[in-house]
Amino acid sequence: MLYPDPKNPHPLANFPQVCFIQNTVSNPNIIIGDYTYYDDPEDSENFERNVLYHFPFVGDKLIIGKFCAIAKGVKFIMNGANHLMTGFSTYPFSIFGSGWERVTPQLEASPFKGDTIIGNDVWIGYESLIMPGVKVGDGAIIAAKSVVVKDVPPYGIVGGNPATLIRQRYPEEIIVQLLEIAWWDWEIEKISRNLERIVGADLEALKLSQ
Template sequence: MNGPSPTETYPMKGFPQVCFIKNTISNPQIVIGDYTYYDDPNGSENFERNVLYLYPFMGDKLIIGKFCAIACDVKFIMNGANHKLNCISTYPFSIFGNGWERVMPKIEELPFKGDTVIGNDVWIGYDSLIMPGVNIGDGAIVAARSVVVNDVAPYTIVGGNPAKSIKARFPEETIKMLLDVKWWDWDIEKITRNLEIITSANPIVLLNAK
């Protein structure tokens, strides 16, 4: 066998708390890689409810790579949450109509920080909040209840509010090697053959994986 099927919504039989969320997404602005899972005892298949203010007129996307682990209550704030910042008031008068729509801002007048991109093999801890336009690199770890407002380098552990770097997971040369190897892009047969290496504490051995 070569592991669970990436097309299974609930890969752990009898345990719907965990689901491969690629199979539950309907919004085309959310892109999820194979084997990325969301863990939530209150409806893991409803991950989209945690992606907030994702409006078609803004055109931004949430992109999450393969083999990511997303804990319960992680939230993603998207660009649609932003108000104009260069005015006397930030109150969104225009959305209430009744004559106030005359001050509707143009899209280009609203803050826009681009797509939110989560790399591969990223672990995002319980109740964390990811702000618009953030890029979290491959292999990174976000500690529980963090508020991520800036980009996170690959294979870096961050935590806090605002989240700050705690430490790199590996030496710089090892991180470069892991980013070159990209084990998550191997075919699933090769990944399965090399699970003992992938789950070991010796990344260099990946270079000899067959």
């Protein structure tokens, strides 16, 4: 059974703008699943430049599942961008030292919204912005130039600023079955054998293939 090599950074011959970024990300706090690609004609290998304010001392992770399609210019804002809002000023005086370090907040007091988690088979459109701690469900679609400030349900389509739910891709009973099937976790040989069922939306045949 033939299938693309997930360890090949550029699976399309003579088309380097598409990159399986699992092979090029070096930050241990960015975890990328097999076959997830970033499409950027400028530098598709340097996906990490799109993960902003991702400071090691904060410790948050960006976790992206398998078979995700990420368009050019998608940005992920991480927890290091957050400022304290409990005082009268949000200005980060302490980072400039020279005596101002006396108001350095305790790390546990800093705003922290948790890891940013993108599910499997998610399509993120051109120049979308994902805010800290957002969870995007399997099979979701994020429209171009969306600003995602809250969680996206599995197989939901969201868009806008702030992004809101436009519609669910399928009825709830089908979504439940798709999440149970979780084809993205199959061995790649099995996925390859069942491509027609996956792309053809043949649920009954897909269930028989489990």
